[in-house]
Amino acid sequence: EAQVTQNPRYLITVTGKKLTVTCSQNMNHEYMSWYRQDPGLGLRQIYYSMNVEVTDKGDVPEGYKVSRKEKRNFPLILESPSPNQTSLYFCASRGAGYGYTFGSGTRLTVV
Amino acid sequence: DAKTTQPTSMDCAEGRAANLPCNHSTISGNEYVYWYRQIHSQGPQYIIHGLKNNETNEMASLIITEDRKSSTLILPHATLRDTAVYYCIVRAHNQGGKLIFGQGTELSVKP
Numbered sequence: 001e002a003q004v005t006q007n008p009r010y011l012i013t014v015t016g017k018k019l020t021v022t023c024s025q026n027m028n029h030e031y032m033s034w035y036r037q038d039p040g041l042g043l044r045q046i047y048y049s050m051n052v053e054v055t056d057k058g059d060v061p062e063g064y065k066v067s068r069k070e071k072r073n074f075p076l077i078l079e080s081p082s083p084n085q086t087s088l089y090f091c092a093s094r095g096a097g098y099g100y101t102f103g104s105g106t107r108l109t110v111v
Numbered sequence: 112d113a114k115t116t117q118p119t120s121m122d123c124a125e126g127r128a129a130n131l132p133c134n135h136s137t138i139s140g141n142e143y144v145y146w147y148r149q150i151h152s153q154g155p156q157y158i159i160h161g162l163k164n165n166e167t168n169e170m171a172s173l174i175i176t177e178d179r180k181s182s183t184l185i186l187p188h189a190t191l192r193d194t195a196v197y198y199c200i201v202r203a204h205n206q207g208g209k210l211i212f213g214q215g216t217e218l219s220v221k222p
Contacts, residue, residue, distance in 0.1 A: 004154070033209070042212045042213065042214060042215075043155070043212040045209050045210075048209065058209060059209075088152060090154050092154075092155075092210075099145075099157035099160065100147075100155070100157055100210060101157070102154030102155045103154050104154050105152060105153065105154055107152075
């Protein structure tokens with residue numbers, strides 16, 4: 001089944017403890033992206049990648065890092081999480097068909 | 112990206128057609144109209160997209176006015192599982208990857 005897989009689905013962590021949210025797609029898509037969703041603010045793009053080793057900032061990149069060493073994986077790294085990064089995170093990928101496929105989401109709580 | 116305007120919420124009776132409007136009066140000639148939906152904190156799901164002709168797939172129909180300034184997403188026989196937030200997005204295929212999500216329309220399908 002074609003899908004975008006995020007892990008973990010839920011995570012509670014403490015301020016300052018580095019964490020990684022993984023994202024993997026099995027559709028050979030070149031484009032991948034991370035979004036966060038917050039009440040009243042909607043979905044906002046954090047980072048995106050047009051292809052392997054090509055990444056760029058979205059609208060809210062502060063406090064986040066990404067890497068794209070291989071086409072299928074696009075991890076989101078929080079080097080020093082803070083409570084304002086408590087949010088619902090989505091990874092997405094897009095192929096030649098123009099429609100985006102989103103993962104199921106990661107609900108992160110930073111205390 | 113062109114700005115879109117959608118009603119905040121709508122109700123629809125189960126089994127009836129749900130017609131969700133979207134205004135995009137500043138749409139450019141190369142921008143497509145996309146529809147996504149998000150069911151209660153799940154990842155957004157691609158529904159359909161179109162440029163100027165009406166489109167239909169297994170999920171829905173998309174009607175775009177001749178001047179392209181507005182469109183309507185039609186769910187022909189709404190079910191309770193269609194209760195979701197529906198997002199209308201306009202973007203060009205060649206403008207990179209970002210989807211700009213507005214606030215969307217919260218559709219409630221009632222028995």
